Amino acid sequence: MRSVLRADLSTGGLTREDVDPGVSRAYLGGKGLGAYYLYRRQAAGTDPLSPVAAIWFIAGPLTGTDMPCGNRYSLCCRSPLTGAWLDSSASGFWGVELRLAGWDAIALTGRAPSPVYLLVEGTDVSLLDASQVWGMNTHDASRWLKDKHRRRGIEPRVVCIGPAGERGALLANVIAEGRALGRGGSGAVLGSKNLKAIVVAAAADSPPVIGPAVPEALAEPLQTVRKKIAAHPYPRRLRAEGTVNNLLTINAAAGLPTRNFRSGVFEKVEEVGGKAVADDLWDGGRRRRPCWRCPLACSHLGVVRSGPWAGLVDSGPEYESLWAMGPQCGVADRGAIAAADWLAEAYGLDTISLGNTIGFLMEASEQGLLKLPPGLEPEGGLRFGNARAVVEMVGRAGRMEDDLGRLVAGGVRRAASELGGGAHAFAMHSKGLELPGYDPRAGYAQGLAMATSDRGACHIRPFAFEPVLGRDPSTTEGKGPWVADRRRAKAIVDSLGLCYFVAASLITTVDGDLFPVTRAVTGFDYDLEEFLRIGERVDNLTRAFNVREGFLRAEDSLPPRLIAEPAPEGAAKGRVVPLQAMLDDYYEYCGWDKEGRPKEETLRRLGLDFALPQAPNA
Numbered sequence: 115m116r117s118v119l120r121a122d123l124s125t126g127g128l129t130r131e132d133v134d135p136g137v138s139r140a141y142l143g144g145k146g147l148g149a150y151y152l153y154r155r156q157a158a159g160t161d162p163l164s165p166v167a168a169i170w171f172i173a174g175p176l177t178g179t180d181m182p183c184g185n186r187y188s189l190c191c192r193s194p195l196t197g198a199w200l201d202s203s204a205s206g207f208w209g210v211e212l213r214l215a216g217w218d219a220i221a222l223t224g225r226a227p228s229p230v231y232l233l234v235e236g237t238d239v240s241l242l243d244a245s246q247v248w249g250m251n252t253h254d255a256s257r258w259l260k261d262k263h264r265r266r267g268i269e270p271r272v273v274c275i276g277p278a279g280e281r282g283a284l285l286a287n288v289i290a291e292g293r294a295l296g297r298g299g300s301g302a303v304l305g306s307k308n309l310k311a312i313v314v315a316a317a318a319d320s321p322p323v324i325g326p327a328v329p330e331a332l333a334e335p336l337q338t339v340r341k342k343i344a345a346h347p348y349p350r351r352l353r354a355e356g357t358v359n360n361l362l363t364i365n366a367a368a369g370l371p372t373r374n375f376r377s378g379v380f381e382k383v384e385e386v387g388g389k390a391v392a393d394d395l396w397d398g399g400r401r402r403r404p405c406w407r408c409p410l411a412c413s414h415l416g417v418v419r420s421g422p423w424a425g426l427v428d429s430g431p432e433y434e435s436l437w438a439m440g441p442q443c444g445v446a447d448r449g450a451i452a453a454a455d456w457l458a459e460a461y462g463l464d465t466i467s468l469g470n471t472i473g474f475l476m477e478a479s480e481q482g483l484l485k486l487p488p489g490l491e492p493e494g495g496l497r498f499g500n501a502r503a504v505v506e507m508v509g510r511a512g513r514m515e516d517d518l519g520r521l522v523a524g525g526v527r528r529a530a531s532e533l534g535g536g537a538h539a540f541a542m543h544s545k546g547l548e549l550p551g552y553d554p555r556a557g558y559a560q561g562l563a564m565a566t567s568d569r570g571a572c573h574i575r576p577f578a579f580e581p582v583l584g585r586d587p588s589t590t591e592g593k594g595p596w597v598a599d600r601r602r603a604k605a606i607v608d609s610l611g612l613c614y615f616v617a618a619s620l621i622t623t624v625d626g627d628l629f630p631v632t633r634a635v636t637g638f639d640y641d642l643e644e645f646l647r648i649g650e651r652v653d654n655l656t657r658a659f660n661v662r663e664g665f666l667r668a669e670d671s672l673p674p675r676l677i678a679e680p681a682p683e684g685a686a687k688g689r690v691v692p693l694q695a696m697l698d699d700y701y702e703y704c705g706w707d708k709e710g711r712p713k714e715e716t717l718r719r720l721g722l723d724f725a726l727p728q729a730p731n732a
Contacts, residue, residue, distance in 0.1 A: 115143040115175055115218045119239060121232060123307050124165055124224030128239050133218065139638050140721060143218060144174035145201045146609030146652040148190025151221070152199075153655055153725065158662045162194040162299075163282070163306040165225040171212070171273070171312065172219040174611020175636050178210040178324040178406075180336060182343055183613035185210050185406040193298035194306075195284040195467075195525055196546035198665055199568045199656045200298035203608055205405040208290045211271040213324055214316035226308040231274075233263065236317030244310040251460035252276040252289040259313050268318060274311035275301040276462025281514045282306065283523035285471070287464045292403065292413070292429035296464045298547060298569055327637025335630035339622050343409055346621045352412035354399040355388030357433035360582055362387045367581035368684030369556030371549070372441045373498045374473040375542050375675055378553035379684040382446035386436060394419065394448055395428075403429065410615055416452050422502075423453040431455040431465075434573070437551030438469020439508075443476060444498030451501075454508045461512025463523070470548035471526045472507045473498075474541055483535045490518045539674045545570035545665065552579050554672065554691050555681040557587040561691035562597050562700060565670045566710075568656040574614060576600035581685075590692050594699030602649030609652060624649070651720040654704075654712050658725040666709045670697060 115138045118131040133147070141150045148170045160167050169191040176184035187209025193200035212220070215236050222232075229244040247255040256272045263270045272291060279286035279301030286301025287294050304310075326332045343349060351359040361383065364370045368378035384390060392399040395416035404411035416428040431439070431451055439454040440446060458465045478484040479496040486496065492503035510519035521529050526548050530541035542549040547570025554561025559578040567575035578597050580587035603624045607617045610632060616622055629645050632638075660669075672693055680688045701708065705716035717725050 115147060115173075117217050118219045118221055119217050119234065120221045121241070122224045123222060123226040123230065123241070123309060126241055128241070139636075140648065141652065142175055142606070142609035142632075142636075142648060143177070144172050144186070144188040144203065144609040144611050145190065145605060146648060147219065148172050148188055148201055149199075149652055149655045149659065152190055152192070153659050156192070160192060162192040162197075162303055165307070166223065167192060167303065168221060168223045169300065169303050169307075170219060170221050173209045173213050174609055175632065177611030178213040179326065179635055180323055180332070180407075181612065181631055181635070182339060183405070183408050183410065183616040184611060185408065186608075186611045186613055187212065188608060189288060189295045189300055191300060191303050192663070193300075193547075193569065194302050195299035196570050197663055198545050198570060199659045200300060201569060201608065201656075202287070202295040202297055202300060204290050204293040204295045205408070205613055206271075206290050206293040207406050208271040208273050208314060209611060210406045211314045211316055214320045215314055216317070216320070220312065222307060222309065225306065229308045229310055231259065231309065231311040231313060234312065234314045235263070236315070236320065247274075247310055248280065249277060252462050253460050255311060256289070256291055259311055263313055263315060265315065265318075268315050270313050270315040272311055272313050274462075275304045276460060276512065278461045278463050278512045278514070278523060279305040280310075283463065283511065283514060284525050284528070285464050285467045285511065285523055286462050289459055289462050292459070293405075294459070294464070296466065297572070298464075301462045326635045328634045332631065332634035335627065335634065339616075339627055339631065342622055342627070343616060348615070348621060349410045352410050352615065353402060355392050356396070356399075356412050356414050356430075358386075358391050358436055359388040361433065361436075363582060364552065364579070366685065367556045367587070368681055368686035369553045369579060369581060370437065370441055371551055371553045373444045374442065374477045374540060375549070375553060375673070376477075377682055377684070378556050378686055380441040383441070385446040386440050386448065386451070391416075391431075391436065391448060395452060405613070408613070410613070412615060418449040418452050421447070421449040423449045426453055426456055428452040428456040429459065434551050435465040435469070438465050439504055442469050442473040442551070443504050445501045445504055447501040450505055454505045457505065457508045457512065461508070463508065463512055466550050467525055467548040468508060468511060468522070469504075470542055471522050471529060472504055474526045474529060475507075475522065477540055478529075478533055478537055483533045483537050486518065490516060542673050542675065543571060544671055544673070545669050547571045549673070553681070553686070554676055555689045556686040557581055558590060558691055558696065559585070559587070559593045559597050561672055561676065561693060562593055562696045563601070565672050565693055565697070566597070566700060568653070568660060574604065576604040577614070587686075588689060590695050590699070593696050594701075595703045598700060598703050602646070602653050604649075605652040606646075606649040609648065647720065651722065654716060654720055655722055655725060657706070657710070658712055658717065658722065661711050666711065667697065670710055
């Protein structure tokens with residue numbers, strides 16, 4: 115990782131900065147490099163929506179290489195939704211194009227006087243007027259920008275925000291041609307900077323792939339990885355049924371949150387399972403949309419065949435979007451779920467947080483805490499099972515034209531505070547980030563992972579849902595170290611720019627497979643201990659970031675529904691999440707104190723002296 119494009123949107127200044135090789139070695143790229151720069155260069159307490167706040171787009175050293183699924187990149191900033199650390203990653207083509215254009219990262223600060231977009235054509239960079247695309251949805255804006263800047267043999271790639279981000283919706287995300295940099299409100303950060311999009315195109319003479327530092331050392335480990343992918347059964351399931359392939363398994367474990375986590379069992383699960391979705395929307399799984407050099411092809415193009423939304427073409431829906439617009443809201447209408455997913459992408463809204471908030475408001479309405487005046491009540495009522503209401507609520511959130519739309523677009527924690535009357539008891543979030551589609555009463559480790567995730571409730575920081583991974587879900591023994599080790603591995607994967615589906619012990623392993631690949635690609639002569647320490651370093655640095663912002667043990671929490679209300683049915687019946695016992699074990703293993711602060715000796719051992727409380731910029 116060598117070059118950063120720095121853009122000061124207030125002045126229009128565009129400069130190049132070289133990455134210190136020692137920093138690259140210690141943090142790789144992606145999430146790791148973002149954590150380093152954001153902690154060192156942004157003062158504690160910086161308002162995420164202020165001009166001085168920074169937002170980073172960073173590829174990884176494996177992005178754009180011959181490594182299968184080496185196509186991811188990260189977005190890093192402080193979340194306006196939670197106030198905590200935020201990083202999101204996406205696959206697709208944009209990150210690869212950025213590296214082929216000669217850049218590894220883009221750092222954005224300031225606020226443009228009027229809407230602009232950033233154009234990167236090789237080493238030629240410019241800020242251009244975005245008035246013609248400001249107000250467009252993400253689908254139309256992306257097409258317009260691609261058409262304007264398409265050159266012979268060069269297909270530009272676009273990340274952009276939708277109207278929700280322009281209007282400051284705290285659930286707004288960033289969309290990259292059907293892929294989402296989701297969670298935490300990053301779209302509002304770009305909206306606050308008057309930045310509509312970043313368009314990237316490699317130069318005509320750019321290489322087709324990023325070459326390794328030591329080519330002769332890459333051939334053998336790369337062949338091993340390819341053989342493992344070809345032999346593993348999971349890619350075949352992803353190609354056929356996408357990320358919804360596990361939905362029936364999760365439901366059987368009582369882990370599929372239904373009607374705002376009242377239950378983990380959805381009675382209409384067969385209607386939204388992988389086979390039903392593939393047969394109905396994906397032409398039997400044949401409408402695949404693979405990312406750059408991806409042999410997994412988990413993403414599909416959905417076409418609604420009948421009903422009010424017949425003819426609509428949607429990228430997905432993937433597991434989390436399907437859950438959020440479906441079982442979370444008591445809905446099994448596949449056409450409505452696809453329509454809500456498409457509309458959320460068009461407006462630039464995070465589907466997990468959005469569906470979670472809609473389900474919360476449905477329960478609040480049923481309990482009488484939300485009483486809508488005439489004209490705001492969706493047809494058929496804001497109630498569980500009303501598919502049309504889900505689609506309508508997505509549109510309201512994207513437009514933010516009325517009080518109900520603004521309530522949805524602000525997320526569940528703010529909605530609960532506004533409604534009062536005990537609404538916090540069933541507001542499903544951690545650190546202010548809405549819970550994803552797994553009920554941790556069916557898998558205790560997932561509960562611990564959600565509670566301690568640096569960005570708030572997350573199912574992939576790390577993925578730890580034991581019924582899917584073949585572990586005992588109902589014991590606390592050993593959960594702390596197991597979650598910590600998986601989180602560190604995930605931090606390495608996110609710093610390398612690699613898809614999680616092919617890494618972190620699903621198909622290949624960090625220590626056995628990614629270690630030699632990384633040595634060959636970067637040229638750094640890591641030993642295994644130094645390499646694995648990167649994951650621990652990055653995890654501790656984002657933790658130190660959150661501690662600096664006031665997040666301690668009290669914020670490593672789960673909603674009361676999960677720790678006090680026993681699961682009502684299914685395989686998890688009678689269970690609650692014993693979070694506190696697991697937290698003690700987790701903190702001790704991580705080298706943190708009882709409040710979750712990394713201890714001085716832990717930070718010094720990891721080379722994070724600058725994150726000590728007494729350090730000048732801590």
